[in-house]
Amino acid sequence: MSYEATRDRVETYFDRTATQVWARLTSDAPVSRIRQxxxxxxxxxxxxxxxRLPADLRGARxxxxxxxxGQMSAELAARGADVLACDISPALVEIARERLTxxxxxxxxxHAGDMLDPSLGRFDYVMAMDSLIYYAEPDLALALDALASRSRHGMVFTVAPRTALLMAMWRAGRLFPRADRSPTMVPHSAPRLARALRDAGSAAQLAPLDRVARGFYISQAMELRP
Known part of the structure; x- marks a missing residue:
């Protein structure tokens, strides 16, 4: 599935199918033990x-x-950054706008739209938490290269790690009920992704960071420096 097709599928899921699920998950409202x-x-x-970012981001875009x-956006703004909060889902963007103090x-x-849109301009840093987890290796490499090339200091992002446990949990469909399950995550490893970046002609340097495993949440942070 191409980047565009996957992006459109993700938009449909978050904007139509699971908006309220994610609104509740990212709030203080009571949720099930799994979602906790x-x-x-x-x-x-x-x-x-x-x-991975400076505590003082005044003057940084x-x-x-x-x-x-909008949780990450609020934290960045609290550090003084000028933040462009972009999401493919207009519904989630509106929730983020309403929640910002x-x-x-x-x-x-x-901004509701594609994070890869070059008209968004250049940045000092790019943060992409759990927003690139649905893309296949070649598409992910191209997306990362596009974002890193427009970032002065690079980007921090997450992927689904290539682990047997994660894939077993995902196949079992236990993260969300069947009616609102998200598009399929694509697992990645740092060596394979670094090779895909080189194959895409990227000179950016990839480094794995922390891996977080909390019950039904497993994610690997990585950093890309131009």
Whole structure:
């Protein structure tokens, strides 16, 4: 499946099928034990990714690529960054806009559309948490190269790690009920992805970072430097 086809499928899922599921998951509302592990895992991963950036981001322009409900965007803005919060789902962008507290609003610009759109401009940093997990290796390599080439200091992103446990859990369909299950994640390993980046002509340097495993949330952070 091409990047465009996968992107459109992801948009349909988040904008029509599971908007309220993700709105609830990313809030303080009570959720099931399974989703509690996902929520805790996402909180841990977000903190690990943010730890790779300076505590003071005043003057920096940062792309939150796949901002979802806006938690990463709010954290970046709190550090003083000028944030472009971009997501393919207009419904999630609207949730993120509504949740952002007033003191941070001037620092965040929201955009519903493709994170790879070159008209978005250049950035000091790019953050992409769990927004690239559905793309096959060649498409992911091209997307990463496109984002890294427009980032002065590089990007921090996550992938689904290539583990037997993750794939067994995903095949069992236990992360979400069948009615609102997300598109299929594609697992990746750092060596294979580094090779795909080289094959795509990218000179960016890939380094694996933290892996977070909290119950039904398993994700691998990586960093790409231009």
């Amino acid at each position: 592990t996902v929520r805790a895992g996402r909180d841990t991963m977000r903190a690990a990714m943010l730890a 940062v792309l939150d690529a796949g901002c979802g409900a 007033y003191p941070l609003k001037p620092r965040v610009t929201f």
